[in-house]
Amino acid sequence: MSVSAPSIFMLNVTGQVESGKFIEGDNLYFSYCFTSGQDWEAISGLEECISQITRRSDDERQIFTWNFPIDITFKSTNPFGWPQLVLSIYGTDIFGNEVVMGYTACHLPLAPGKHTRKLTTFVPESASTIQKFMAWLTGRRPEFVDPKLIAQGRGREVTRVRSQGEVTVSFNVMMKDFAKLGYDCGAxxxxxxxxxxxxxxxxxxxxxxxxxxx
Structure with missing residues (x-):
């Protein structure tokens, strides 16, 4: 009896958003989501989630530790539109207002095994000095309506941003049937x-x- 060749491949990613380093703010938490091409489908796990709130450490490192788990499985017939993880970090400023502390995104690793990524975060900037002062005074800083925008190239060239902070994320990647469909994703x-x-x-x-x- 002949065995039919697979028509799809599968990508399983587990791991955690480990920690972050931010000069400003406290009581930080984040939300994450995944974005991918039309041929990709999430078949298990959470595509969106919100973490717990954490405070800045009291030692010399001054880091925020979440150790928040990630677990998702995708299936697809085409590697185009490889999934990306999008993070949006929020916290409180010196006035106690809840504001965005940073956005960042990265493609899920392209090879099986364990991977660690240090992601630089950024925040949108106001278009003028007056708007920047009013945003600082009122606590209503510029935000993206849809965080998935940062994982796309379209429209990014007209957005003013500045770097702010860093997030460490670890991934454990497993792949199935990539080689049978002719894709080389070795370590x-x-x-x-x-x-x-x-x-x-x-x-x-x-x-x-x-x-x-x-």
């Missing part, structure tokens, strides 16, 4: 720099050794 080499053949070097190149002999 990346441990020393990719030295495994790349060196060009325009006299003498034979020792692949993986990181040097050459005359």
């Amino acid at each position: 990346p080499p441990r020393t990719p720099y030295f495994d790349v053949p060196v060009q325009n070097v006299k003498g034979p190149v020792l692949s993986g050794a990181g040097h050459s002999e005359a």
